[in-house]
Amino acid sequence: MSDIKIADRIKGTEKNVWVEFTELVSQENPVDLGRGFPDFNPPVHVKNALITAATDDSPFIHQYARVKGHKRLVTALAELYSPIINHNIDWATEILITNGAYGALHTTIQGLINPGDEVIIIEPFFDCYSPMVKVAGGTPIFIPLRKTENTGDVFKSSDFTLDYNEFSSKITKKTKALIFNNPNNxxxxxYSLEECQQIAKLCKENNIIVICDEVYEWITYDDKKHIKMASLPDMFNRTLTLGSAGKSFSVTGWKIGWIIGPVHLMKPCVVVHQNVTNSCSTPMQEAIAIAMETDLGKLRRDDSDCYFKSLAKEMQPKRDLAEEFLKETGFHPVRPDGGYFILVNYTDVMKKSCVTLDNSNEANDYKFIKWMIRNKKISAIPVTVFYSEGHKHLGQNYIRFCFMKVKESFLYKKRR
Incomplete structure (x- = not known):
């Protein structure tokens, strides 16, 4: 496989929204409500876990880790997820530690997707999915969530639904996998239990592997329950579940992720991992293991301060504050049921503010955010970046704010 062929496969993806807007934010210094990371510290027990790992007298903590993952961490993951998935996870063969969830995605797609394979991607999607599939030689097949009629007072993320007839129509003999992001970014x-069951049914009937990006699994609101696809009947053997310590413990810079799945799907992922990354930071894995053991104990005792539970409870008021503030500002929010982000329709604000967009070929959401950064000193992320070329019109009136920030961030405009 030549470099030219790889370059051809990812042609058109050279422009990266994260690189572009990070640079613009550094130049203009706005309140950064675009990029998806908290601006607050992780809990004390997580920071202390890193101190413990860094000062451990065992020399092995500071050397290469086992390729598939530091034993203490994979053991903790097996203990945490076995009862949730309804499968006795083998720590030695059914878990792989990766360089963040991003690394887990790359490893999984490179391990499973061959040239000519088709991969179904539900839109909107995290923007790396499509390039990763293309680099592997696969073909992304896009199916958008479609907005249903809202009869209530509040527009919610659950009002975006999947058309299962459309899903079924996209399945061919070449369909190898589905990338399923739940909660969706x-x-x-x-996704409700019924929605997950319908997706699982189509995947079982058509022998489709499910790549589950579940990095926001613990961050759900209004008593919404996250359903792990691998926990459904007969789904563990066709599912790879991807998780993130960064999102689970509010330490996105630690870059520890994982893949959980059956041996026959894990084997090609391990081969890719051992020949690209080989192993991940041992002290970081040790620290995550210590933190996970602490919260696993609290979870079993049903303690309210278990971070797997308390983070969402802490974030829900921030979500509500963000929604209230954005409404007052003139935006039309979509109330999220999970994750870090809130979408808003910005078109009325643009009209009322008499915003004149430049004449570039960029989508209007890009141009509006650049205007907002320069003139209002607040940043966001354009939503068209999360859609394929054929479906960008579905996201062109929306921008994405991150509310995983301190309360004062949303009062910034009022303070000024």
Whole structure:
């Protein structure tokens, strides 16, 4: 496989929204409500876990880890997820530690997707899915969540639904996998049990592997329950579940992720991992293991301060404050059921503010955010980046804010 062929496969993806807007934010210094990371510290027990790992007298904590993952961490993951998935996870063969969930996605797609394979991607989707599939030689097949009629007072992420007839029509003999993001970034949709069951049914009937991006699994609101696809009947053996310590413990810079799944799907992922990354940071894995053991104990005792539970409870008021503030500002929010983000329709604000967009070929959501950064000193992320070329019109009137920030961020405009 030549470099030219790889370059051809990802042609058109050279422009990266995260690189572009990070640079613009650094130049203009707005309140950064675009990029998806908290601006607050992780809990004390997580920081202390890193101190414990860094000062451990065992020399092995500071050397290469086991390729598939530090034993203490994979053991903790097996203990945490076995009862949730309804499968006795083998720590030695059914878990792989990766360089963040991003690394888990790359490893999974490179391990499973061959040239000519088709991969169904539900839109909107995290923007790396499509390039990763293309690099592997696969073909992304896009199916959008479609907005249903809202009869209530509040527009919610659950109002975006999947058309299962449309899903079925996209399945061919070449369909290898589905990338399933639950809760969804950027909408914040948390799929119901019935929705997960319908998706699982189609995948079983058509022998489709499910790649589950579940990095926001613990961050759900209004008593919404996250359903792990691998927990459904007969789904563990066709599912790879991807998780993130960064999102679970509010330490996105630690870059520890994982893949959980059956041996026959894990084997090609392990081969890719051992020949690309080989192993991940041992002290970081040790620290995550210590933190996870602490919260696992609290989870079993049903303690309210278990971070797996308390983070969402802490974030829900921030979500509500963000929604209230954005409404007052003139935006029309989509209330998320999970995750870090809230979408808003910005078109009325643009009209009322008499915003004149430049004449570039960029989508209007890009141009509006650049205007907002320069003139209002607040940043966001354009939603068209989460859609394929054929469906960008579905996201062109929306922008994405991150509310995983301190309360004062949303009062910034009022303070000024």
């Amino acid at each position: 950027p909408i914040g949709k948390v």
